[in-house]
Amino acid sequence: MTKLIEVDAIEKSFGKTKALEKVSFSVNKGEIVGFIGPNGAGKSTTIRILLGLIRADGGSATIFGKDVWKESVAIHKRVAYVPGDVNLWPNLTGGEVIDLFLSMRGAKVDKQRKEELIRRFEFDPTKKCRAYSKGNRQKVALIAAFAADAEVYIFDEPTSGLDPLQERVFQECAKEVLAKGASVLLSSHILSEVERLCDRVAIIRKGVIVESGTLDDLRHLTRTQITLKTKENISSIKEQSFAHNVSINKDQVIFQLDSDQFDAFLSYIQPFNVLKLESAAPKLEDLFMRHYETVEGVE
């Protein structure tokens, strides 16, 4: 596997604040890597270093084997980027801006592909940018990125502001470029999106990569939130090894379930006459909390 993006022990400080501490990870050709972490963890800082917008204080970062700061222009010809917060020139139309971005790449604009994306994202390119909502400004950047024939796509919380339907369109588009052999780095704090798309994830917290690996590797760390209502009293669930943080409110039980213990859980509740069963996918916070509990447990 060729590594298209390679980050090796990069560091960055803003004044006295240390934003990144020896961050290392890589993205292989044809793979999509989720880059997750809470607000202020250092996701955007890392991405801005990768784009040559800011300069790392130490370590090395390369894309296509080229230094991200020194050879940014050559790299950017083959990279497409979408930030989480897109601001545009108020007096130009969305269509104009898309064309401008594409023409800056120097390559010929694939008109058909552009039109198709505009249709799929249900975007009106004739309005002035000042009239667009956050989600629509986001679409301008997304359409310009997907219409470009890039080899590496870098997304920094690209779906913030999109509705669930458009979020789905984004995911389809991401899969399509993957199928064409491109690589994607997707920074997000929406775990479900990362789960649906990513082969591997890197988790960053307070400027340090705390975990990276395939999603299956990490899944053992996750728990699912279960809300349960039964006819019979089920307070004995407290003693079960798969249940954590159990709280019982009248006849309703809420607890965290180890995600690999669903089977044991289902056979256990059978006799209690289940009235209602809801399970919520683990949120990123849950993953983090779970993750830190484990790390502390090991130490």
Add this chain to the structure above:
Amino acid sequence: MMQSHARTGKLFAFTIRKEWLKLLLWLAGCAFYVILGAVAFVEVYGDPLERQAMAQAMQNPAMEALFGRAIGIDNYTIGAMYSHTMTIMGFVLFAIMSILLVVRNTRSEEEDGILELIQSLPTGRLASTTSAILLLVLTNTLLAVMSAGLLIGLGDSSMTTEGAVLTGILYGLVGLIFGGVTLITAQLSSNARGAMMLSFGVLGLSYMLRIIGDSGGFNALSWISPLGLLYGAEPFVENNWFPVWVGLVLSFVLIVTALGLKHRRDVGAGLLPDRPGKRHASVFLKTPLGFLLKLVRTPLIVWVVAMILLGVSYGSVIGDIEDVLAGNEIIEQIIAGDDSVSMADQFIAMIMGVLAMAASIPTVQIILRLRSEEKKNRLDKIIAGARSRTSVLSTFILTSLTVAFIFQLLQSLAFGGAAVAMGYDIALLDMVSAGLAYLPAMVVMIGLTVMLVGWLPKASSLIWLYLGFAFILLYFGGLFDIPEAVSWLSAFYHIPEMPVEEWNVWTAVLLTIIGTALTVTGAAGFRKRDID
């Protein structure tokens, strides 16, 4: 290094596309200024005797503080008169154009995150700054060519081709220099507002150095100031090209330094440190007034300091006027018409008007802040709270009124205090009343602004055109023949020029009523209309 400029051409073409209308309007304004000067002097001062009398009147510290060192006095041709009286104000106007242009195309875009998007495309690290520089150079070249052409076409025989070309080049250079200064401040500050304030600070400082240098006899200070330096070229009089070379080198150094700074720094970062803010909102901030004051605090402080310095600078030259004019009855007659009115008092009256207009800028800005909050979609958050539109608007209006009052009080105190300290015989109280007499005109300014914000929000900035018009009337009114009907349109024109004229209660009351009526009508519009 070539890589740093990749796709500058494409980006520049795009920059022109988004800027051409603004530049056209600015250049039209500049052209109007040049035409006004050239045509008016040829029309009004055709008679050499009249010009020579004017030359005599110009030779005193007060006039030099206003217009610049008296030049070409021995042979006060139309050209000399143009150079002497139109140059400094023109410089300030052209400098402002370039400062705004550079901030708009550099730090503003960076602050909005647009630069990040552009730089993530295969464009060089310096491409966007370089295209802003190209735009700056293009604009000022157009300004130079246009001004030179207008002067050659409209001037009389005293306006030589060499002088006209030199004038044009000076106009372009002043833009290049202050554009260059702004390119540097855009690297220093991490936000557009800060960069703009630093640049205006440099412009203000240059202006004050020039006042002290030109009228206080410290010539060296004038030469340190870029405005004073370029003024020293004296087109149509000396045609001195030395300042042009210095100016070109200075612009070049500023631009290259800015590019160097930009190349090294991170996108989004400023070279000056940002201070950490407060964790909690203070009790005061939670009140409507406290909130508004917090929004406009820093600019207000800068304004107050600048206005006091300006008042002191002007005040300190008053004492000298009497000395220069003592015994010269002819001049006093020409200027005052009758010798019972002193030249210095006339000067005081005029400066009071200038200061009042300057103080109108922050006054109007407070009301316009309401509009800019609206444009940034923040107004709805305030109005959506428990506050009615009327109460939000009245907070802005009351603050604006208070600012007008405090500014007039402080700057007339500074102006008068300096005059008294220099030994000029006038009561401080008279100076303060002369300053406060302008308040009714400022109420009209506030009223007009509220009208625009209430009924024509998209055209709110037209108020600056009106203020500029009033300023030209006052500043050049003594030089040009301006029809009474035109002057009449300016609210400031009606204010009695104390201490030369008597205070008139009816004018004050009438203007206040007009201003209040405009405000109330404007507020009604604001209550009814959609919030953007």
